[in-house]
Amino acid sequence: MRVKLETIAHARSGDKGDASNVGLIAQSPEIYEVLRAQVTAERVKEHFREVCRGPVQRYELPNILALNFILHDSLGGGGTESLKNDAQGKTHAQGLLQMEIDVPEGFAGGQT
Amino acid sequence: MKTIRIGNGQGFWGDNVDAPVELLRGGPIDYIGMDYLAEVTLSIMMRQKLRNPKLGYATDFIGFIRRVLPEIKERNVRVLTNAGGLNPRACRNRIFEVARELGVTGLRVGVVEGDDLLPRLKDLTAAGHALKNMDTGEPLAPHLDKVMSANAYLGARPVVEALKAGAHIVLCGRITDTALALAPMIHEFGWGPADWDLLAAGTIAGHIIECGAQCTGGNFSRFWEVPDLWNVGYPVVEAGEDGRFTVTKHEGTGGMVTVDTVAEQLVYEMSDPTGYITPDVTADFTSIRLKQDGKDRVEVSGIQGRANTPFLKISASYLAGYKASGQITLSGPRAIEKAKLAAEIVWKRLERAGVTFAPEDRETELMGTGACLPGILPVPDDLPEVVLRLGVRSPESAPVERFGKEIAPLVTAGPPGVTGFAGGRPKPQEIVAYWPALLAREEVESRIEVTVEEV
Structure with a gap:
C-alpha cells in the first residue's frame, strides 16, 4: 500500500544559512522503522530535485522518532540574499510530507 | 523540589x-x-x-x-x-x-x-583571527570595509x-x-x-x-x-x-x-x-x-x-549588493499562460535595454502554482488567478533600479487581467548578508561587562 508521509508522520522545516532543515517525526515506533528504511537521504534529494542543488544529509533521533534532513544549497543564497518567496525553507516540511512510501497492507500506524 | x-x-x-x-x-x-x-x-x-x-x-x-x-x-x-x-x-x-x-x-x-566586536575587528584580524565564514571558509579581512556589524x-x-x-x-x-x-x-x-x-x-x-x-x-x-x-x-x-x-x-x-x-x-x-x-x-x-x-x-x-x-560564534553582517522584487496579479482565464507572458515581456525588454542578470541573480515565481515547492506539488493546467513575482539582485544598484521600472508597464502593455500592482516601483534594497564565524572565547569573555543600576 502506498501512502503519503502526511498520513503517518508530521514535520517542521527552517533554515541554516543557504541550507534548509526538515525534521520528520513518525507517529509510532513501527512507523519510525518504516521511515528509517525508506526515507533515505537519496530519496529526499530526488524528491526535492528542483529545490535542493547540493547534497542531503540525514540524522536520526530515535528517542523522539525523528529523522532530520539537511538540504544543502536550497534557498537561493539564503536569508537576506535570496530572491525566493520562501527564502527560509519554511514550506519544505509541507513538501516532504507529500512524498509517498510503501507500507504493509492494513498498516495500523496510519491515520486517514 | x-x-x-x-x-x-x-x-x-x-x-x-x-x-x-x-x-x-x-x-x-x-x-x-x-x-x-x-x-x-x-x-x-x-x-x-x-x-x-x-x-x-x-x-x-x-x-x-x-x-x-x-x-x-x-x-x-x-x-x-x-x-x-x-x-x-x-x-x-x-x-x-x-x-x-x-x-x-x-x-x-x-x-x-x-x-559588540565591530570596533575590534581590525585588531582581531591583524592579530591572526581569520574569522573565516563558516559556510564558505573565506577569511573576513578582505571584506572589512563592507562589514556593518559584528557580534559574538x-x-x-x-x-x-x-x-x-x-x-x-x-x-x-x-x-x-x-x-x-x-x-x-x-x-x-x-x-x-x-x-x-x-x-x-x-x-x-x-x-x-x-x-x-x-x-x-x-x-x-x-x-x-x-x-x-x-x-x-x-x-x-x-x-x-x-x-x-x-x-x-x-x-x-x-x-x-x-x-x-x-x-x-x-x-x-x-x-x-x-x-x-x-x-x-x-x-x-x-x-x-x-x-x-x-x-x-x-x-x-x-x-x-x-x-x-573553546570558541564563540560570531555573527557579522556586511553589504553584499542590491536586490528588488515586485509582483502583479493575473486574473481570469489562462492566468498561468498570461503570467508566463508577462515575465517574458519584462526579461526581454530588460535585455534589449542592455540590463542582464545571471540566472542565479534573477527569479521568476508563479505564486499559486506551487512555486515554493517546484517539482513536488502537481501544477494544474489553469488557475483562476496567479501572482507573478519577479526579483533580481546585483552588486550595483543601477540595474536593480532599472528592473523596478519594468513592472508597472505590464498593466497597460501586457496581457489582460493584470492588477494588484500597488506601492509604486520596486526600489533597490541593500542586501545585508550574514557572515557566521568562530572566535576564541577568551577574546570575548575577558571583556564582558555587566552593570546593574537602579532608578
Whole structure:
C-alpha cells in the first residue's frame, strides 16, 4: 500500500544559512522503522530535485522518532540574499510530507 | 523540589505584541524571556545608532515595558531580553525615563555588554583571527570595509551575574536565545559551570520555547487539531533543579502542548542533533525523553550534555549588493499562460535595454502554482488567478533600479487581467548578508561587562 508521509508522520522545516532543515517525526515506533528504511537521504534529494542543488544529509533521533534532513544549497543564497518567496525553507516540511512510501497492507500506524 | 516558571513572550522582532502581556497576566510566571534579534537585525540597529546615538535597540520592547512596568515590579517577575541590541545603555535610559513617568521606583536594570566586536575587528584580524565564514571558509579581512556589524553570541553567565545583582530587567545585545531560559535556572538552582547535563537541560528548555508559539500549536503540521489558535498561549517551562522540566502554557489559552508539538519544535533549525553547541554547553538532542503528563503538559527528561567548546560564534553582517522584487496579479482565464507572458515581456525588454542578470541573480515565481515547492506539488493546467513575482539582485544598484521600472508597464502593455500592482516601483534594497564565524572565547569573555543600576 502506498501512502503519503502526511498520513503517518508530521514535520517542521527552517533554515541554516543557504541550507534548509526538515525534521520528520513518525507517529509510532513501527512507523519510525518504516521511515528509517525508506526515507533515505537519496530519496529526499530526488524528491526535492528542483529545490535542493547540493547534497542531503540525514540524522536520526530515535528517542523522539525523528529523522532530520539537511538540504544543502536550497534557498537561493539564503536569508537576506535570496530572491525566493520562501527564502527560509519554511514550506519544505509541507513538501516532504507529500512524498509517498510503501507500507504493509492494513498498516495500523496510519491515520486517514 | 524547587520549581520556577520561565516563559517566552516574543519569538522574534515582529511577533505578537500582546503575547508577553498575556503571558504575564494569564497565570503564574517568574521569568519572561523575549527575543528581538534575527541574524541581521543588528545591522539595522547600527544604522539607527549612527543617525541617533540614543537609538540602536529594539524600540518595541519599550512599548511592552510601558504597559507592564508597575506590574512586573510588584509581582517580581523578571524580564530577560536581547532587546538592548547595539545600545543596551540607551535602552536602559529609556526604561528609566518610563519608570519615572509611571512613578516606579526601586527598579533595577542590568546591562550586558561585550558582544559588540565591530570596533575590534581590525585588531582581531591583524592579530591572526581569520574569522573565516563558516559556510564558505573565506577569511573576513578582505571584506572589512563592507562589514556593518559584528557580534559574538554570549552565553548565560553574564545574565546570571545581573540576576545575582538583583536586576528586574536584564538587557543584552547578541546572546543565545537559549541563554535567556538557562540563566534563571543557573541563578535559582546554583548549577555549576561543569554541570553539563543540567546546563544541557536548561539549554534544551530554551530551544523549545525560544520561538514562542511554535511549541504550543503554532506552525504545527496537523493544524486542524489545534484549538483556538487565535488565542494561542505562549510557552511556559516549569523547571526543576534536577534538570527535569515540563513544557506547558497558561490555562484558558488556545493552542496545545503535546509530545508532537514539542517534538516538532525540537527539530526546528536543527543540524547535528548529537551536538547542539552553545557558549554554555554542547547538548545532545538524542538523549531527550518526552512524556505527556496530562493536558497541555509535556515532561522532558533524560537530557545529557558535554563540555562547551573553546570558541564563540560570531555573527557579522556586511553589504553584499542590491536586490528588488515586485509582483502583479493575473486574473481570469489562462492566468498561468498570461503570467508566463508577462515575465517574458519584462526579461526581454530588460535585455534589449542592455540590463542582464545571471540566472542565479534573477527569479521568476508563479505564486499559486506551487512555486515554493517546484517539482513536488502537481501544477494544474489553469488557475483562476496567479501572482507573478519577479526579483533580481546585483552588486550595483543601477540595474536593480532599472528592473523596478519594468513592472508597472505590464498593466497597460501586457496581457489582460493584470492588477494588484500597488506601492509604486520596486526600489533597490541593500542586501545585508550574514557572515557566521568562530572566535576564541577568551577574546570575548575577558571583556564582558555587566552593570546593574537602579532608578
